[in-house]
Amino acid sequence: xxxxSQHPSWVICKSGTSVKIECRSLDFQATTMFWYRQFPxxxxxxxxxxxxxxxxxxxxxxxxxxFLINHASLTLSTLTVxxxxxxxxxxxxxxxxxxxxxxxxxxxxxxTRLTVL
Amino acid sequence: xxxxxxxxxxxSIQEGENATMNCSYKTSIxxxxxxxxxxxxxxxxLILIRSNxxxxxxxxxxxxxxxxxxxSSLLITASRAADTASYFCATDYxxxxxxxTRLTVKP
Numbered sequence: 001x002x003x004x005s006q007h008p009s010w011v012i013c014k015s016g017t018s019v020k021i022e023c024r025s026l027d028f029q030a031t032t033m034f035w036y037r038q039f040p041x042x043x044x045x046x047x048x049x050x051x052x053x054x055x056x057x058x059x060x061x062x063x064x065x066x067f068l069i070n071h072a073s074l075t076l077s078t079l080t081v082x083x084x085x086x087x088x089x090x091x092x093x094x095x096x097x098x099x100x101x102x103x104x105x106x107x108x109x110x111x112t113r114l115t116v117l
Numbered sequence: 118x119x120x121x122x123x124x125x126x127x128x129s130i131q132e133g134e135n136a137t138m139n140c141s142y143k144t145s146i147x148x149x150x151x152x153x154x155x156x157x158x159x160x161x162x163l164i165l166i167r168s169n170x171x172x173x174x175x176x177x178x179x180x181x182x183x184x185x186x187x188x189s190s191l192l193i194t195a196s197r198a199a200d201t202a203s204y205f206c207a208t209d210y211x212x213x214x215x216x217x218t219r220l221t222v223k224p
Contacts, residue, residue, distance in 0.1 A: 006159075034212050043205070044160070044214045093159050095212075106150060106212065108160040 002028050004096050006109035013084055014117055021079045021112045023094030029074035030096035034106070035067075038091040050077045084116040121149070121206040122215040129221040136193040138218040140206035141186075149182060151191050152205045154217070160205065163191075198224045 003026040013019050023033055031052050036044040048069050049057045056069035066088075068080040077096075081088055095108040124139045142149065148167045152160040166173045166182045166189065173180045179192040193200055203217040 036214075043216045046213050049212070095160070105162055105165050106207065107162060108152070110159040 002026075002096075002098055002105070002107045004030075004094065004107045004109040006092075006094055006112050008112060009110060010113040010115075012115045012117065015085055016083055018080055018082045019084055019114060021081075021092055021094075021114075023077045023079070023096070023109050025075045025096045025098070025107070028096075028098040030077075030098060031074060033071060033077040033094055033096045035069060035077070035079050036093045036095070038093060038111075040091075044093060047079075081114065084114070086116045089114055089116045121208055121211075121213070123204065123206055123218045125218060126216055127219045127221070129223065130196055132196060132198055132222055132224050134196055134222075136196050136200070136220055136222070138191050138204055138220070140189045140191070140215070142189075142206075142208050142210075143187065144208075144210050146184075146208040146210050148209045149189050150207050150209075151178075151180060151189075152207065153202045154205065155202045163204075193220075196220075196222045198222050 005024045007022045033050040035047045037047050038044050046059050047062045050069050050071040052071045052074050058064045066082055071077040091111050091113050093111040095106045097106050122141050130136055148165050150165045151163045154160045164175050164180050166180050177194045182189045201222045203219045205214045205217040
C-alpha cells in the first residue's frame, strides 16, 4: 500500500526555537496533504489542508504565522512550528491523498512527537 | 463540528468477544474510512467503504454503511488483546475526526 513518511519521528527543542517537520509520500503523488495535531488521549485535530503549489487552508483557531506549511512538491509538505512554546508540545501527524480524488484513501504518516522544553 | 462521530467513546470486552462501534456523519459522502490508532502511534487505515457498498469485509473486520441513516459500523470479531486501540472514522467530505472509540480487549 501507499506509504507516507514523517521526519523526524520525535524532536525535543528549547522554547523559542523553530522546528520543521517533513511529510513525504513515498510511492505516490499527493496533491493534497493534511496536518493534524493530537494531544494525549484526545482525538486528532485537523490543523490545515495543504495543496501543492498553493497556500494552505488553515482551520479556525490555528495560527498560520505560527504553523507554517509549505507544499512545494507533489511528494513533500513541511510544517514549521515557529517560536515553539511548551504548549505546542504535541503529536503531529500528516496524511496524504493520492491523486486528490474524493474517492481515494487517506494515508497517514507515523507522526512526529514534539516536546518543547 | 466533526463529520465523523464515533460511538461508544469507550468499550471494554474480553478476548474472543466481538466489538462493535458506530460512526455517524452529517452530509452526503463518496466513501467512509475506518482507522486504528495504537497509543502514541500514527493512524493505520483499516478499511474504506464506498457509498454504493453496504457491507465490506477484511479479515476479522466487517464494516457496514447505511447512507439513509448516515451511519456506519465496524465489527471486530473474535477480538484479541492486540486489537486494543482507538478507532476513528472519517469521510471523504470532511477530513475531521471525532473523538474515536477507545477499545480495550482484556486477555
